[in-house]
Amino acid sequence: MLDGAYLWGGMELPAGLTYAAYAHRGAYALIVTALLAAIFVLAALRPGSATSANRRIRALVYLWSAQNVVLVISSILRLDLYIGAYSLTYWRVAAFVWMGLVATGILLIMARIALEKSNEWLLGVNMLTLSAVLYVSCFVNFAAIIAHYNVSHSREMSDGGSELDWFYLRSLGPQAIPAIDMMLNRTGDMGTAARTSLVSRHYEADQFRAQQQNWRAWSFRNFRLAAYLNRQSSPLPGAAAAPQ
Structure with a gap:
């Protein structure tokens, strides 16, 4: 709700809160939510388990993952405001790339649930995605x-x-x-x-x-x-x- 008010609603940031602090807060929360999403899937939705077959639990994990995707988008918008105020640097470009990887990882979690793949599949696809990003980055000026x-x-x-x-x-x-x-x-x-x-x-x-x-x-x-x-x-x- 706060992101909706400040990022999409056009509200001014509270007095004393800079764009730098606002962006950093979003990045730190994103780390926690991404880790929680991965833990939920790996622990609660193991292939062949009773929880994995429960439609309600699967729906809740889908909802949780979708919320995390929204948080990633909000963090990207926070970073965009930060860059608009303080310009672009290598670390801020890296933050954009990292947030994109987090969003991709969450979508892969949802794909792993829908396709009923193994945890090994999820780990392998994430490593392949990371390798592809690192390889392509070698050619970017x-x-x-x-x-x-x-x-x-x-x-x-x-x-x-x-x-x-x-x-x-x-x-x-x-x-x-x-x-x-x-x-x-x-x-x-x-x-x-x-x-x-x-x-x-x-x-x-x-x-x-x-x-x-x-x-x-x-x-x-x-x-x-x-x-x-x-x-x-x-x-x-x-x-x-x-x-x-």
Whole structure:
């Protein structure tokens, strides 16, 4: 009911409660509910047991699992509000992925009940899902995604959003260079943070080009960044010589 009021009803958070605390509370509750759902299924609905054949108990477990799915959706919305207020980071991307895995795990619990599969089947399918997520994540350019999101949704680029964290943007490495260029070209800001980021941008680009001389460093991701750097040598022409 509280999630419905704050997340869908448009109510303001209580005084003193930040979006960070609100998101963390949802994440911690989600851990407990996910573990309880798994324990209920593993202990109460063993294949061939009397409780497993009881329709009322099965219906209650379905209801419990569906409620947990709603809680996962609420936690995702909490995290979305958190990111809107404080920008995106690696850990927040990981939280999104983790919540997706929790939701998938709960749906697999429901599938295990409906299909009358064994606990070994449930464990194996969950491990397969986790392996698939880890494998696909190897091909995702998270640094570029985070950098582009933070720049696009920053206060400097749009009416809302949070103030851009230049330090974190630079810490993402050379894959953040296109986002840094977009920010500098759009705003033309040459304040202290922007000048520092421009110098860091040139340093990162030079280091990246030097590393690409070794053929072992080649990857499709690096190939795309190298092609970008060849097309655009520097944002704000002449800005690199600005006073420090």
